Amino acid sequence: MVAENTAKNLSITLRVWRQDGPQAVGKFVDYQSKDLSPNMSFLEMLDVVNDDLTLKGEPPIAFAHDCREGICGTCSCTINGQPHGPGKGVATCQVYMRTFRDGDVITVEPFRAAAFPIVKDLITDRSAFDKIQQAGGFITARAGSAPEANALPVPKPDADLAMDAATCIGCGACVAACKNASAMLFVGAKVSHLGILPQGQAERDKRVVAMVDTMDALGFGNCTNQYECSAACPKLISHDFISRMNRDYLAATVRAAFKAVSLGGSGGS
Amino acid sequence: MATLDSKVPSGPLADKWRKHKVDIKLVNPANKRKYEVIVVGAGLAGSSAASSLADMGYKVKSFVFHDSPRRAHSIAAQGGINAAKNYQNDGDSVHRLFYDTIKGGDYRSREANVHRLAEVSVNIIDQCVAQGVPFAREYGGLLANRSFGGAQVSRTFYARGQTGQQLLLGAYSALMRTVGAGTVELHTQSEMLDLVIVDGQAKGIIVRNLISGAIERYSADAVVLATGGYGNVFNLSTYARGSNVTASWRAYKRGACFANPCYTQIHPTCIPVSGDYQSKLTLMSESLRNDGRIWVPKNASDSGKDPNSLSEGDRDYFLERMYPSFGNLCPRDIASRAAKRVCDEGRGVGPTGLGVYLDFSEAIRRLGENVVRERYGNLFDIYHEITAESAYQKPMRIFPAVHYTMGGLWVDYNLMSNIPGLFVLGEANFSDHGANRLGASALMQGLADGYFVIPYTIGDYLAGQKSGSRPSVDGAEFKAAEQNIVTMTKRFLENRGKATVSHFHKRLGKLMWEYCGMARTKSGLAAALQKIAALREEFWATVLVPGSAETLNQSLEQAGRVIDFIELGELMCRDALTREESCGGHFREEHQYPDGECKRDDEKFGHVAAWEFQGVGQTPLRNAEPLNYESVKMSVRNYK
Ligand SMILES: Cc1cc2nc3c(=O)[nH]c(=O)nc-3n(C[C@H](O)[C@H](O)[C@H](O)COP(=O)(O)OP(=O)(O)OC[C@H]3O[C@@H](n4cnc5c(N)ncnc54)[C@H](O)[C@@H]3O)c2cc1C
Ligand code: FES
Numbered sequence: 001m002v003a004e005n006t007a008k009n010l011s012i013t014l015r016v017w018r019q020d021g022p023q024a025v026g027k028f029v030d031y032q033s034k035d036l037s038p039n040m041s042f043l044e045m046l047d048v049v050n051d052d053l054t055l056k057g058e059p060p061i062a063f064a065h066d067c068r069e070g071i072c073g074t075c076s077c078t079i080n081g082q083p084h085g086p087g088k089g090v091a092t093c094q095v096y097m098r099t100f101r102d103g104d105v106i107t108v109e110p111f112r113a114a115a116f117p118i119v120k121d122l123i124t125d126r127s128a129f130d131k132i133q134q135a136g137g138f139i140t141a142r143a144g145s146a147p148e149a150n151a152l153p154v155p156k157p158d159a160d161l162a163m164d165a166a167t168c169i170g171c172g173a174c175v176a177a178c179k180n181a182s183a184m185l186f187v188g189a190k191v192s193h194l195g196i197l198p199q200g201q202a203e204r205d206k207r208v209v210a211m212v213d214t215m216d217a218l219g220f221g222n223c224t225n226q227y228e229c230s231a232a233c234p235k236l237i238s239h240d241f242i243s244r245m246n247r248d249y250l251a252a253t254v255r256a257a258f259k260a261v262s263l264g265g266s267g268g269s
Numbered sequence: 270m271a272t273l274d275s276k277v278p279s280g281p282l283a284d285k286w287r288k289h290k291v292d293i294k295l296v297n298p299a300n301k302r303k304y305e306v307i308v309v310g311a312g313l314a315g316s317s318a319a320s321s322l323a324d325m326g327y328k329v330k331s332f333v334f335h336d337s338p339r340r341a342h343s344i345a346a347q348g349g350i351n352a353a354k355n356y357q358n359d360g361d362s363v364h365r366l367f368y369d370t371i372k373g374g375d376y377r378s379r380e381a382n383v384h385r386l387a388e389v390s391v392n393i394i395d396q397c398v399a400q401g402v403p404f405a406r407e408y409g410g411l412l413a414n415r416s417f418g419g420a421q422v423s424r425t426f427y428a429r430g431q432t433g434q435q436l437l438l439g440a441y442s443a444l445m446r447t448v449g450a451g452t453v454e455l456h457t458q459s460e461m462l463d464l465v466i467v468d469g470q471a472k473g474i475i476v477r478n479l480i481s482g483a484i485e486r487y488s489a490d491a492v493v494l495a496t497g498g499y500g501n502v503f504n505l506s507t508y509a510r511g512s513n514v515t516a517s518w519r520a521y522k523r524g525a526c527f528a529n530p531c532y533t534q535i536h537p538t539c540i541p542v543s544g545d546y547q548s549k550l551t552l553m554s555e556s557l558r559n560d561g562r563i564w565v566p567k568n569a570s571d572s573g574k575d576p577n578s579l580s581e582g583d584r585d586y587f588l589e590r591m592y593p594s595f596g597n598l599c600p601r602d603i604a605s606r607a608a609k610r611v612c613d614e615g616r617g618v619g620p621t622g623l624g625v626y627l628d629f630s631e632a633i634r635r636l637g638e639n640v641v642r643e644r645y646g647n648l649f650d651i652y653h654e655i656t657a658e659s660a661y662q663k664p665m666r667i668f669p670a671v672h673y674t675m676g677g678l679w680v681d682y683n684l685m686s687n688i689p690g691l692f693v694l695g696e697a698n699f700s701d702h703g704a705n706r707l708g709a710s711a712l713m714q715g716l717a718d719g720y721f722v723i724p725y726t727i728g729d730y731l732a733g734q735k736s737g738s739r740p741s742v743d744g745a746e747f748k749a750a751e752q753n754i755v756t757m758t759k760r761f762l763e764n765r766g767k768a769t770v771s772h773f774h775k776r777l778g779k780l781m782w783e784y785c786g787m788a789r790t791k792s793g794l795a796a797a798l799q800k801i802a803a804l805r806e807e808f809w810a811t812v813l814v815p816g817s818a819e820t821l822n823q824s825l826e827q828a829g830r831v832i833d834f835i836e837l838g839e840l841m842c843r844d845a846l847t848r849e850e851s852c853g854g855h856f857r858e859e860h861q862y863p864d865g866e867c868k869r870d871d872e873k874f875g876h877v878a879a880w881e882f883q884g885v886g887q888t889p890l891r892n893a894e895p896l897n898y899e900s901v902k903m904s905v906r907n908y909k
Contacts, residue, residue, distance in 0.1 A: 021820065037544050044546045051769045054815050054824065062823055064336070066509040068549045069651065071434055072340045094654050119480060120821045127457065130337050134449030138442035139401045143321040143720040146392070146399035150356065153410025163403040163428060166435060170339055194401050 009035045010102045014049060016061055017109040022117050022125075028107070038098035042085065043068060043075065045097055062121040068093040070234055073169035076176075077122055078109040083173035083232045091171060091234040111176035115183070115219045126172045128218045129186060136210035137190045139200050158196050165193035167235040174229035174237075180221030185229035187215050188245035189237050195248055205252035212249050271526050271881050273894045276681040277381040282900040283364075286385040289682070290725055294732035301326030303736035306727065307474055307489040309461045309516055311338035313433075313440055313712060314695025315495030317719025320443035323452035325724055327731075330487060331444065331453050332476060334460040334511065334826075339441045342497055342509040343715065346433020347554040347648070349415060349425035350397075350712040352390040357414050361422040363387045368901060370710060373419040373600050374675070374703020375853035375867065376875070376903040377529070379896060381682060382700045389721040390713050394426055396720055400439040404428050417708035418555055419600040419908075425709045430554055430647045436712055440719070459485070460826065463750040464492065464520045464691065467740045471520075471691035475750045479826065482819040484751055484758075486742035490734050491690045491727060494520060495719070498674040498696035500533065502834045502841065503786070504778025506671035507539060507552040513830040514837050517678050517697050525686045526879035526892060528679035528699035530837065531845035534706055534854045535787050536672030537563075537604035540655055540665075541624045545775075550670040551655055553627070553648055555708040558597045560632035560641065561665070563588050563604070565625050569615035576618070576626055576664050587611055591864075595908040602705045602854045603866075603908060605669035609787050610865060612668075619666045628664035669787060673711060675702045675854065676844075679879040679894070683726035684718060687879075690730060694718035699877070704853025758818050761828045766811035770827045773808050777801065777835055785842050790858045794846040801838045802886065808835060840880060840889065847891060850874045871903050 011034040019026030033049050040048075043065050050060035066074040075092035079085035085095040100106060108122065116124040154162075166189070174185040191208045194200035200207070223242055230239045278289040296304065305328045308319040316338055319331045335341060353366040367387040371378060394412070398404065404426050405413040414423040428435035447453040458479040465473035465488070473488035499514035500506040521527045538553045564584045566572050571583055587607055592599045599607075608625045611617065618624045633641050638661060642649070649660045656666075677699040684692050684700070695715040702710065740746070784797035808831075816822040851860040851867035852874070860868040869875075881890040 037546065039543050040546050041548070044548050047548055047771065048546055051771055054769050054813060055767070057815070059815060060824060062821060066335065066340055066511045067342070067345045068510055069345060069551050071431065072342075072344045072509060074336065074340050089650075090654065096654070096657075098657065123821070126336065130339075130445060130448075130455075130457075133442065133445040138446040139399065140446060141396065141399035141443075142324045143317070143396055143443075143724065144392075146395040149354070149394045149398040150411050152398070154406055155410050156406045156408050159403050159406040159410075162401075163435075166403050166428075166438065167431060169344075169434075170337065193403065197401050197403065199399055199401050 009037055010097060010100060012036065012100060012103070013105040015105055015107045016121070018061070018121055019118050021120060026118065036097050038096070040097045041068065041093060042079070042095040042097065043093050062123050064123045065093055070094045071169060073171035076111045076124060076171055076173070078111060078176060080107050083111055083176040084234055089234060089236045091169070094234070111172050113172070113175045113181035115181060116172060116175065128220070129170050129172065131218060132183065132187060132211050132214050133190070135214035136203070136207040137194070139194055139203060152198055154198060162193050162196040165189040165196070165237065165241050168237055169235060171234060173232045173234060175220065177228040177232035178221065179226065179228070180224060182223045182229070183215050183220040184223040184242045184245065185233065185237060185239060187211050188241035191245045191248060192241040204248065205255055208245060208248045209252050209256070212245070270890060271687045271879065271892050273526065273679065273687060273879055273892055274681060275379060275894055276683060277379065278682065282380060282384050285381050286388055293725060293729040296728045296732050298326055300736055302328060304328065304731050304734070305330065305489040305739060306491050306493060307332065307487060308493045308495060309474065310341070310495035310497060310695070310697070311441070311444060312341035312343035312495060312497055312695060313437055313715030314719045315341070315493070316437070316440040316444040317716050318493055318495060318694055318723050319453050320440065320447045321720055321724045322727065323447040329447070329453045330456065330489065332456045332459045332461055332474070334458065334479060336458055338444055338455070338457070339438060341437060342512045343437045343712070344434045345509060346712055347430045347552065348556045349417065349427035349432045349709040350393070350436060351417065351424050351707070351709040352394045352426060352713065353387055353424060354391055354394060356412060357423045359422045361424050365422065366390060366424065369420050370701070370707060371703070371901050372906055373707040374705055375869065375906055376703065376871070376898070377532070377852050377896065378701055378703030380898055380900060385722070386701050386714055386717050389717045392721055393713060393716045397436060397439050400442060402428065402435045402439040415556055416559055416598060418558065418598045418604070419707040427556070430556070430645070433712060436716065440716070461516045462519060462754045462829065464523045465746050465750045466523055466688065467744065467746045470689045472740050473742065473747060475754050477754070480821055482817070482822065484754055486747045486751055488740050488742045488747070490731055490739050491692065493692045493694060493723065494678065494697050495694040496697045498677070499834070499837060500671045500674050502777065502837050503671040503781045504774045505542065505547060505550050507536060507550050510549060513833065515830050515833045518833040518837055520678060520686070520688070520691060522882050523688070524882065525688050525691060526679040526881050527676070527840060528877050528879045529676040529704070529844065530841045530880065531785065531848060531855050532675035532704045532853060533671060534601055534673035534675060535605040535669040536601055537608055537669050538627060538667045539670035539672070540652065541619055541621065541668040551651060552670070552672060553652060553665065553667055555601070557627060557645060557648060560636070560644065561597065561627040561629050562586055562631060563597055563625055563627055565611045565616040565618060572616055572618050572622065585611070585616070592908045599908045600705060600707060605787060606856060606865065608669055624666040624668045626664035627667045629660060630664070633661065673706055675699065675704060675706055679877070683729055684722055685726070685730060692723060692727060694723060704855055757829070758825065761812070761814040761825060762816070762818060764809070764812055764814060766813040768811045768813060770812060770814065770824060770831050773804065773812065774831045774834065776804060777831070777838055780804070781838050781841070785838070785845055788856050788858050789845050791846065794842045797842045798839060798846070801835060801842065805835045805839070808832060836885060843889070844878055844880065848874055848878065867906070875903065
């Protein structure tokens with residue numbers, strides 16, 4: 001009894017998307033759940049429902065989760081039409097039942113986007129994000145080759161801004177919230193995190209071009225500046241990083257057009 | 270009996286690692302690509318290892334049960350990472366970090382490993398900064414530090430309250446770079462279920478593809494496990510729900526020794542349990558103890574009252590009273606037991622009486638609410654989300670919870686287990702933290718192992734293996750191991766019992782917390798051994814695992830993990846029962862000083878206990894590796 005919340009227990013109707021596999025046809029199925037403590041988390045409520053289903057001989061609901069504290073980015077439910085549900089700046093696992101009222105009908109779906117195919121029930125395949133990272137979401141620095149850490153001071157405001165961008169948990173809520181299923185906030189955040197820091201300058205142009213091109217190739221849509229992404233983001237990452245990425249991308253393509261290329265090294269591919 | 274040769278190099282402590290690096294065998298650059306290494310796990314330890322080995326030229330296969338390596342449990346670490354940089358000019362040094370870690374571990378870790386850890390700690394920070402980890406900085410642009418428990422210097426580097434996230438994303442970016450370059454082959458949602466041993470050496474693994482359900486075989490020249498800790502044996506813990514012991518446990522059942530399983534860490538500052546449905550406990554970072562003051566009412570009769578109504582005189586700041594020189598920053602095991610003691614005295618707070626206050630009112634007066642918000646805002650937000658209370662207005666309520674496991678698979682100085690070719694890194698091994706880990710030292714160890722130790726030490730083993738001698742996955746050993754998993758899976762699914770897997774996990778957790786938690790007794794542990802064995806039998810008789818093996822089946826995944834936890838629970842209790850002393854996180858009520866501090870028995874127990882499997886339900890063999898302290902003298906820990 002963590003909170004001194006004396007609110008009484010709730011009963012709800014859960015309307016859940018059930019889908020056996022990527023090719024299967026899915027549908028909403030209703031489940032009743034009674035006597036839920038308001039201090040329960042939303043995922044704990046699903047645990048309880050699943051135990052009941054199991055005992056009744058019905059297949060439990062597949063849902064993704066791990067840390068249950070809003071940092072791993074695994075959980076990914078659209079609750080009542082909103083990725084990660086009603087709260088601001090929270091992931092699905094940080095939604096508590098006290099958010100709902102007795103008698104509510106709660107609709108739960110997977111994150112929907114063409115680039116995130118449904119695996120089963122509420123679980124989607126978000127490996128496209130890993131592929132974007134592989135294309136350029138890094139600073140090449142082999143272990144053993146790094147200079148002394150304090151040799152390169154980073155102005156605090158830059159470090160703080162880079163950190164703001166770096167807090168992305170890679171959950172994909174931005175994509176699910178966007179009507180075009182754009183991944184610009186996710187990519188913009190990584191491009192900005194690394195592009196703001198002095199360490200990230202050497203690969204800055206190459207990075208932004210590679211990441212953006214891969215994003216496009218994987219079937220994510222375009223940004224039409226509605227900024228639903230930032231609103232749904234559990235870390236409230238600012239859409240300013242999208243414009244920053246666009247500027248970087250433009251600059252990189254312009255620079256590439258005029259860049260002298262060494263004939264000797266490996267840079268001329 | 271297993272042979273436990275620690276392979277600690279000779280020579281003065283401070284020269285051992287340097288000398289060892291010169292002495293060990295190397296694989297020449299052109300030959301490296303002929304060797305394949307399997308790395309299971311991609312938390313800090315696994316992703317740093319996989320990318321570093323790939324950068325050196327080895328062919329690497331990386332396996333994780335997560336849908337992306339970025340989701341490993343390391344992501345959740347909050348507070349920071351230690352390194353002996355001495356940027357604060359406050360007297361830190363490699364030796365001091367080494368000494369603090371040895372002492373913090375209550376003289377139960379291996380000196381040479383710990384010294385190496387302290388040595389490479391400085392390289393880790395360099396490496397992470399080069400990768401773009403956005404550590405906190407001062408206005409001049411240089412790196413900032415904070416203090417952590419068990420140290421009197423400020424040596425902890427941090428990235429807000431999300432240090433683990435930022436370090437993991439750094440290591441993950443290196444891993445993604447190598448995957449993109451084709452030097453690492455990545456297998457996500459692939460759970461290792463068995464280790465394959467050929468001619469006495471680790472040469473492969475059996476994996477279940479969690480999406481298709483297919484059982485797959487992989488062979489390699491060496492296998493690296495970096496699969497994390499086993500705290501979820503308690504069911505409720507600060508670990509991610511998916512963290513499990515399966516990889517280590519299956520390796521144990523194939524002959525790898527499990528060292529000091531009873532050494533578990535209970536973290537003093539977690540949000541208290543709220544109800545039976547609870548699935549995890551949330552940590553409030555130790556960094557809060559820099560500015561927060563821990564107290565309970567002096568009188569039990571006040572424990573139900575509004576904390577703000579109690580005057581200074583009515584409060585007992587018990588850590589400051591008992592440990593004046595370390596105060597609220599004394600090590601975790603000590604702080605946790607002190608909290609338990611005041612709650613046992615009836616002075617605990619909150620509805621269950623199992624809680625103490627962590628109070629920021631003095632810090633808010635001293636620094637202003639804005640500074641407190643800047644330092645800890647995200648933690649206060651988490652607290653508010655879970656409890657619906659504001660820690661700016663009312664002290665937080667906290668209680669100890671299981672947080673880390675110091676025990677793990679036994680490894681030598683090269684981080685190789687007693688099975689040749691099987692290496693174990695990060696929290697999954699036992700080596701560096703003795704009987705208690707200091708805050709901000711797990712991240713350090715994971716990255717030390719992956720970036721700076723295994724790249725050297727694996728060569729010593731591989732150089733002795735003929736390139737191209739890797740066995741085929743069609744061999745009898747692979748077939749047998751696969752059959753083992755197929756049989757087990759069938760047994761789960763055909764059981765058609767009447768109780769869910771989570772039901773058993775909860776019951777196991779309660780048993781472990783009661784008998785093998787913060788305080789342990791001989792009779793309790795003996796009783797627990799019986800009860801857990803009975804629980805194991807009941808599990809097999811009545812567990813109900815729905816669904817099929819040929820598809821994503823989370824109940825099936827859970828079943829395998831929980832039965833392993835049950836078997837591990839027995840081993841932990843046995844280890845705790847046999848270790849007739851108290852040390853660090855292992856507190857036996859029979860062995861304490863009058864003031865309640867741990868009473869070690871160096872004569873009889875100044876060793877590592879490494880258990881060797883003899884069959885389920887059979888008493889395992891207890892091997893001992895003596896701990897030879899060459900540099901430090903084992904003494905009574907004192908934080909007063
Ligand atoms: C809430 C919290 C806060 C913490 N804060 C700090 C801190 O501030 N400072 C600090 O130093 N330490 C901290 N720790 C401890 C630290 O985070 C961990 O000890 C450390 O991150 C473990 O890293 P690892 O690489 O060994 O394992 P993990 O990060 O647990 O990674 C395990 C990996 O193994 C994989 N895996 C496991 N089993 C299998 C299998 N059978 N098959 C395939 N893959 C498998 C997983 O997919 C994962 O990739 C904290 C711990 C917790 C719980
Ligand atoms: S489960 Fe990790 S973010 Fe929700």
